[in-house]
Amino acid sequence: MPELPEVETLCTDLIKANILNNQILDVSVDWEKTLNGMSLKEFRGKLIGSSFISLNRRGKYLVFKTDNNLYLLCHLRMSGSMRIKELNSQKDKHDRILFTFKHLILSFHDPRKFGRVTLTENSDVILNKLGVEPLTGALTKEYLMTRLQKTKRPIKSVLLDQSIIAGIGNIYADETLFAAKINPFRTAESLNEKEIEKLIYFIKEKLSDGIRMRGTSLGKGEGNFQSNGEFGHNQNNLLVFGKKGKPCVNCSHPIEKKIIGQRGTHYCPICQT
DNA sequence: AGTGGCCCCTGGCGGC
DNA sequence: TGCCGCCAGGGGCCAC
Numbered sequence: 001m002p003e004l005p006e007v008e009t010l011c012t013d014l015i016k017a018n019i020l021n022n023q024i025l026d027v028s029v030d031w032e033k034t035l036n037g038m039s040l041k042e043f044r045g046k047l048i049g050s051s052f053i054s055l056n057r058r059g060k061y062l063v064f065k066t067d068n069n070l071y072l073l074c075h076l077r078m079s080g081s082m083r084i085k086e087l088n089s090q091k092d093k094h095d096r097i098l099f100t101f102k103h104l105i106l107s108f109h110d111p112r113k114f115g116r117v118t119l120t121e122n123s124d125v126i127l128n129k130l131g132v133e134p135l136t137g138a139l140t141k142e143y144l145m146t147r148l149q150k151t152k153r154p155i156k157s158v159l160l161d162q163s164i165i166a167g168i169g170n171i172y173a174d175e176t177l178f179a180a181k182i183n184p185f186r187t188a189e190s191l192n193e194k195e196i197e198k199l200i201y202f203i204k205e206k207l208s209d210g211i212r213m214r215g216t217s218l219g220k221g222e223g224n225f226q227s228n229g230e231f232g233h234n235q236n237n238l239l240v241f242g243k244k245g246k247p248c249v250n251c252s253h254p255i256e257k258k259i260i261g262q263r264g265t266h267y268c269p270i271c272q273t
Numbered sequence: 274a275g276t277g278g279c280c281c282c283t284g285g286c287g288g289c
Numbered sequence: 290t291g292c293c294g295c296c297a298g299g300g301g302c303c304a305c
Contacts, residue, residue, distance in 0.1 A: 112281090113282050
C-alpha cells in the first residue's frame with residue numbers, strides 16, 4: 001500500500017529516470033476508469049506532444065506538471081505503482097496507462113484497479129483538501145492540538161484522515177501509535193499535550209525511516225511498488241503491522257488485530273494505553 | 274458539519 | 290494437496 005514514504009521514493013526515482021522535459025510521444029490506456037471520468041480521447045489529446053516539466057509529491061499524490069499548464073495527479077491507492085519500462089517492451093497484464101517517450105515507457109501499473117489519475121488545469125481542487133505535510137514545519141503541536149480537540153473519533157481514524165495530515169496510511173499509522181505507546185481506540189480529544197508531542201515526534205520518525213528504507217514492500221508482486229521493480233526494506237522494521245499473535249517486542253504479549261473505522265488495526269493492548 | 278457505512282476490484286490466502 | 294470463497298484496503302460519495 002503506497003503511503004507517503006513509498007510515493008516519495010517513487011517521486012525521486014522517476015526524476016532520476018529522466019522523465020522530465022521529454023516529449024510524450026504516445027499514451028495508451030487499458031482501463032478507462034483509471035482516468036477518473038475523462039475520456040480516453042481527451043486524455044490523449046491533451047498529453048500527446050506535451051512534456052512533464054516538474055514532478056512533486058503532495059500527501060500520497062504524485063503531481064506531474066506539464067508544459068501546457070496541466071497537472072496530472074496520480075493516486076496509487078492500494079496496489080498502484082509507476083514503472084519504467086524499456087522501449088518496445090511488452091505491456092504487462094496490469095499496466096493501466098502507458099506513456100511512451102523517446103527513450104523509455106512510463107507505466108501506471110495497478111492490479112486492483114483502484115488507482116486514479118486526474119488531468120486538470122486546477123490542481124487545487126484536489127490538493128487543497130489535504131491537510132498538512134507531516135515532514136514539514138506545518139505539523140506543529142498547536143496545529144494538531146486544535147484539530148484533535150474537535151473530535152471524539154478514535155486517534156487511529158484521525159491519523160488516516162488525509163484532510164488533517166496528508167500521507168499517513170494504515171501501516172505507518174499502526175507503527176506510529178505503537179512507538180508513541182498510544183492505544184488506537186483512544187478518542188482524539190482524550191490525548192494530552194505530552195501525548196500529542198510524542199505522536200508528532202513518531203509520525204515524523206516513522207515516515208522518515210520509511211523513506212530512508214525506500215519504503216515498505218509487502219507481499220510478492222503487489223508490494224513491489226518501485227519504478228525499477230526493486231523492493232523497499234522498511235517491512236523488516238515493522239513492529240506491529242502484520243504481527244497479529246506474535247509477541248510484542250516490549251512485553252511479549254501477543255499483538256492484537258481489531259477493526260477501527262473499517263481498517264485492520266494492529267497494537268499491543270499492554271504497551272499502548 | 275461531522276461521522277459512519279458502502280463500494281470499487283482482484284490477488285492471495287485461509288479453510289476445508 | 291487443491292480448490293473455492295472471501296477479504297483487505299484508500300478514499301469518494303451518500304445517508305443520517
